Amino acid sequence: MRFGKKGKLSPRYIGPFEVLERVGPVAYKLALPPNLSSVHSIFHVSMLKRYHMDGDYIIKWDSIVLDKDLQYEEEPIVILDRDVRKLRTKEIKFMKVQWKHRPFEEATWETKRDMRDKYPQLFVESSTTPFFP
The missing domain is CATH 2.40.50.40 (OB fold (Dihydrolipoamide Acetyltransferase, E2P))
Structure with a gap:
């Protein structure tokens, strides 16, 4: 499944990541880990979700292995x-x-x-x- 692309299993949020700064009225810069360095660090608010402590809908970014094309295999x-x-x-x-x-x-x-x-x-x-x- 490609990160951020809709498929049979809809993509989920990964994170949480720290918000570094507000870039514009509807964009934020995030602190991404080194293995996501190929992803642009500025996101529109529609792509972000407020952090909640239960976080069952969030994929922990360190629990999946992304390849260079930001894809991972569902098993x-x-x-x-x-x-x-x-x-x-x-x-x-x-x-x-x-x-x-x-x-x-x-x-x-x-x-x-x-x-x-x-x-x-x-x-x-x-x-x-x-x-x-």
């Missing part, structure tokens, strides 16, 4: 549920997947075929893995 943690949706002529198997760095409420329904193609390690039979085929 599934566990399969929460399974369902079969019936169409007129076929059945499609779905799985509810909880993703790394995402709360339980943001689990998504994915097709079993897509999950098997992208994450084949989930379907390897082992007594030590929490995933169920």
Whole structure:
């Protein structure tokens, strides 16, 4: 997922970061860490969110690994549920997947075929893995 670009899993806020100064009526300069040095440090207020102590919606910037293009890979943690949706002529198997760095409420329904193609390690039979085929 590209940092700041909307996709299937909507981007979340990362931070918190200290506000260094107000640049204009609607822009602020932030103190960003060295690994985000390729990101421009001045942001419009619409891209900022007030800091709250509970902060469940915030991704801790040091808990994810961003590459040079500011991308990171979402990884599934566990399969929460399974369902079969019936169409007129076929059945499609779905799985509810909880993703790394995402709360339980943001689990998504994915097709079993897509999950098997992208994450084949989930379907390897082992007594030590929490995933169920």
